Amino acid sequence: MSSLPSRSRQISILLTVSCGFIMAMLDVTVVNVALSDIQHDFSVRLASLVWVVDSYTLTFAALLLLGGALADRLGARRVYVIGLALFIFASALCGAAGSVSILVGARLAQGAAAALFVPSSLSLLTESFEDRHVRAKIVGIWSAIVSVAFASGPLVGGVLVHRFGWRSIFYLNLPVGLVGIALAFAFLRPSRRKAHALDMPSHALVMIALAALSFVLIEGPGFGWSSPAIIGAALLVPFVLLLAIIRERRTQTPVIPAGLARNGTFWALNGIGSCMNVVVFGEIFVLSLFLQKVDGETALGAGIRMLPVMAVFAVANFCSGHLSARLGGRRLLLGGIGCAGFASLAATALGTRLPYGWLIVPIALVNAGIGFAVPAMTAAVMHEAGQRNANIGAAVLNANRQIGALAGVAGLGIVQHLTGDWAESLRIGFAIFVACLAIAFMLAWWRVHAAPKELGPGEASAAH
Known part of the structure; x- marks a missing residue:
């Protein structure tokens, strides 16, 4: 055309x-x-x-x-x-x-x-x-x-x-x-x-592992963590993943090319993406229910009150490319994760002792930090993948980020089941986010040494 x-x-x-x-x-x-x-x-x-x-x-x-x-x-x-x-x-x-x-x-x-x-x-x-x-x-x-x-x-x-x-x-x-x-x-x-x-067995093994992991995280509180079904599913996850890794190494047509599969920086960046999605989607899940269950908001009221913190994420996403050109991708990645981590710590300390109007500030800073960091992380992934493996690199990153989203929602569900209190779940949730962001920061500091300075438009799209 x-x-x-x-x-x-x-x-x-x-x-x-x-x-x-x-x-x-x-x-x-x-x-x-x-x-x-x-x-x-x-x-x-x-x-x-x-x-x-x-x-x-x-x-x-x-x-x-x-x-x-x-x-x-x-x-x-x-x-x-x-x-x-x-x-x-x-x-x-x-x-x-x-x-x-x-x-x-x-x-x-x-x-x-x-x-x-x-x-x-x-x-x-x-x-x-x-x-x-x-x-x-x-x-x-x-x-x-x-x-x-x-x-x-x-x-x-x-x-x-x-x-x-x-x-x-x-x-x-x-x-x-x-x-x-x-x-x-x-x-x-x-x-x-x-x-x-098409290596259908590898795709099937990944699907089985994710389904078993979902069952453990979501049904564990209800079934009981010592129930045979939960223990069996928990043991199935590493076993199936091991089979998938063995198959990937032996097949002539691996889903992930060998050079990419052995790239430690690439996988560290994927880990960063998963950690950040735990925060983003865990926050959306617990915050929307907190506003309705604790503050008594309707669905419309919750949507309106969440708009400012969601909009900050999008605005930071748009501005990230310009900042990356000035600061460099690595600095923006570390700065964004650090900002989100300290803001999560502030939200944990404040808990629900202050009105939601005050909590908007640290929550918005969490989303702003992640909004700046995600495009920088994506640019680094595309840099590691190179032109030859750009499509598969973006696909692996998006898949791992979705796994993080799944774990974030399921994890906050476990917290709510244990506490029975949405206000306390929100506070504990942000404490969990602090830990996830600390892991992401350490991975970035350890493995990301020369992130590209500017995020191209094609790479920006992969950030979503």
Whole structure:
């Protein structure tokens, strides 16, 4: 395809590939403010609410690498459209769910669908704009749209739940997804297919390990940590991961190239990404329920009160590239993590002794610090991966960040089960965030020695 000089065509393609990513980002955060209403309608325990959030993250994380491989093998447009269609169907099931079990099953399908169309989005932009400068501009705008969608999730969810009920947050995906499919056929040409071996056993092993880990973290408090089911699942996780590592080393077509798999800095950066996502998604989960359970807010009220701390994250994301050019990626990464760590420590000390209006300050600083650090971390990952392994490097990072999100939500669920008090859970949650950020800081100090100075637009998009 040409470099598309027509501005209207550029906008049309941008809107086309944005439809899927907007739905994926909104579904990560929008459901949190609906949890209280879901619990009231179905009369379910806390573990079921955690499953509602983490079931989406589970399949999303486990299948991201497979989604990218399928996009190469079958063509990005075809996989993108298939993913959108599956997401529409799964969203309709979520909205019509008559029980929390059906809702969780439909959320699993949503995550699997998102894993298909999310990796295809950037591929489609790359294919559609051959001119490097035009592509950089378009990808930058696309990244901004992603940040806004992520930050506005709680507010959008609050408005929908308040006006139309919690089911509307899923039904909203139907018209958006249908528009995305129509636009894809209208403005995107069929993608070139690339030879790409699919190592299905490795993907299956990762899926089993994540499912077992989710079961342990979410159901452990209810079943009891000494129950045979929990112990068995806990032992299954390292065993299956060991099998996956052995298979990766012996197969001629590993999912992760050998050079990347042996790169210690690359894996340290992935660990940093996981730690930061524990903080971000654990915070969103516990804060949205704290505002509703303790402060008595409606879903709309919670969404409005969360908007400032979410907006700070997006603004810092946008400004990170300019600061990185001045300070260097390593300094920005360490500074951002350090700021978030000290702010989490302040939030832990303050607890709930002050009104939420005062707590906004340290919470906003946590998100600002992470907002500055995430693009710098992503640029460092892309630097380590190099051009040859850029796509797989971004996919591995995003998968590990989703694992961090899963662990953050499940971990805060465990805290709430142990304390039975949302106010105390918020305070302990920030203490956990201090520990996670301390680990991230040490990994950055130890392994990240020469992070790139400037975050390119294509790399910025991978930060989400």
